[in-house]
Amino acid sequence: MKKDSEEIMLMKGNEAIAHAAIRCGCDGYFGYPITPQSEVMETLMELEPWNTTGMVVLQAESEVASINMVYGAAGCGKKAMTSSSSPGVSLMQEGISYMAGAELPGVIVNVMRGGPGLGTIQPSQADYFQAVKGGGHGDYKMPTLAPASVQEMADLTVLAFDLAFKYRTPTMLLADGIIGQMMEKVVLPPYQSRLTEDEIRVKCPWATLGKPHGKKPNYITSLELLSEDMENLNKRLQARYRILEKEEVRFEEIACEDADYVFVAFGISARVCQKAVEIARSEGIKAGLLRPITLYPFPVEKIKELSNRVKGFISVELSAGQMVEDVRLAVNGKVPVEFYGRMGGVVPSPNEAFNALKDKLIQ
Amino acid sequence: MKVTDIVNPANLVYKKNSVLNDLPMHYCPGCSHGVVHKLLGDIIEELDIQEQTIGVAPVGCAVFAYKYLDIDWQQAAHGRAPALATAIKRLLPDRYVFTYQGDGDLAAIGSAETLHACNRGENIVIIYINNGIYGMTGGQMAPTTLLGMKSTTSPKGRMYERDGNPLDMPKLLAGLDGVCYVTRQAVHTVGAVKKCRRAIKKAFEYSALNRGTSIVEVVSTCNSGWKLTPDGANKWMVENMFSQYPLGDIKDTIQTEKK
């Protein structure tokens, strides 16, 4: 197989997802077009991975069908994914909940746009709650990764599959329209070959590949009519989430060592806040940035630790204030936690973020 | 000749197939599901494809189908079985993949998934149990409920003006080029059971030819929902359902080519 993994390329975030999926040995992509993420499937259709790695790419009739195709593929122990944007991801909530209940791995990409409703095609981060608080029915959590660059669109696609299989859970890549649409330099991940059926049988003994002779059949289901059995399934899931919360927290700190004030932001907001930190520092204000890479599990311990030595936090989001609730829970009243956000597809500028810091926390 | 002389393995002419396991099924007494499950087991045993077959169970009375046939199964969300089956078959193209769906699952909530899987000509088998009613939730109106037929949500009978006409999905799907075989069967008599077994076998064989989707509708009873005895339900089906849903092949592209 071609080894050009070290080549630096320039591409859109959405395109990087497609390349990374092929390279990490994804078996199947099932999707339905919606702006601003259509380039994911368009790129896959251009690249024709069925001719190289054998990956299946299929345009489904709806987002509902897409996520259920991911369910079917995942039930066979295959690496499967879909991508969509906010309204489409709302339609997928049923399937995501079923996957969580059936303990199936799979990757869902949400390149968010402004809502509610049909909303706008401009970037947004207003699906934070939907992603990290369980947008579908029942008690479940979904590992949620928030890329802030085109490079991370590629890298976190690979990580999302790893987490999905390690914890047998649907996993979300939660990006925003800008990260999907912008072009930056990217070094694509190295090629991994797709798992063979023998490898899947070892790695995923629960997969429905056809029942081997003399063995018990596998059932993929989220149904347990007896409440005690259902509670046990829930307990198993919750135990897994506790491990995830311990083992898989990821974040980036910028200039936090001596910071008096810390921006908390993810995705494009984090990039904006990084510039706001530069502006603040140039004016003698010791600002820093904490950028959660995993939104679930949230970097609670890190924020707790920072809250012992900073004067305040400000969460900057493309929403009416969602992640800020988790920041407040982690800070638990020790220092002020403020919020600045723009909605409906408006992206705050670095100056706006800096001014919000000054107005809300310093003055 | 004494019974004990006759009941001897050497004289065996009919026994339960080995694919159907020994778990008692949760269906009501006399329910057609049991017969169709048995036929599926017969075919899987006869074709010797137990290790290559993956079933997709619906939501509805047959939600637990996965408990009864000793093969790998996935249980789908309501109506989504054809989407799951699409992905399974695409990723495991040498396997036999079938969905088992009721009329609520296939013809109402899952009509889009059904139509598009068939339009893409997915090489899967769709087993479609049509009893004109929502059985599991207690006898509500289905898309296939007959005009004038009473249900808990059409207590005075289905009215065209309010509820539309009974939806004949197989007839609709037969018009798609992606579909190679559509047949309508029943399991109320010995003859019907035998015909239905042949139809299901054909559907499985066709699915291995990669010529498109095969659909076997089984016009069935729901004696509990219809509030009849099992035998009474069969008679009611013959008298009322068959005129709306006449039995027989609706489409058989491969057979037509042979002629």
Next chain:
Amino acid sequence: MAKLVGSIKVDIQKCKGCDLCVVACPLDVITLSKDANTKGYNFAHMVNPDACTGCSACAEVCPEACITVYRVRV
């Protein structure tokens, strides 16, 4: 002319007493028992075993797959 003699064995614990085998039997061999199984169903049994030809009609229509059929040519 050879005569076919048959017999059936009903798994009475699996039988739900739906009566479909009784209706299907062309020779009135089967009826529902007055006794019930542990679930309370009046299970099917042979009331007229001598008439059975082992035609398997009862087994074909049985939704519970709980009838096994034997047949001897005498």
Next chain:
Amino acid sequence: MTEEIIIAGFGGQGVLSMGKILAYSGLVQGKEVSWIPSYGPEQRGGTANVTVILSDERISSPVLNTYDTAITLNQPSLDRFENLVKPGGTLIFDGNGLSKMPSRKDINIYQINATEYSIAHNVTKAMNMIILGGLLKVKPIIEVDNVLLGLKKTLPERHHHLLPMNEQAIKAGMELIQVFTV
């Protein structure tokens, strides 16, 4: 060195692709680059702008308040972005169809009548390359050779016969651009 550029006009003028060529050229020259379009629902004819950042360092925010250089190709773009050029920065505008000319005195303003020129010389498809040539003349941030390599990367192979025409257009733009005095 960091150069923050906005290119704005209406859809169909080649705004996005001009930004793309600039970004690819920066990549060839070994710079950090970012390219963000404003994407409208209209496939053609809507307003379009693209932000391109070329830098020797890691780029923090790809979203900007103000720009080192603004390139405007119609009146609404000029009206909007003239005010967002940093003091001492650069504004390049196409004079075609303007009713109100730029008026700031604290920035360097250049006029390039690329639309007019491209119509006159029957090279309307290369209009954006004429503008790019003008930019490179007054702000030689990228070497022309690297721009040509960048162009080659963005053009599908079946269009490679158009490369000489584009090179000509860049050179024409370099000649065409003029200082505009308020």
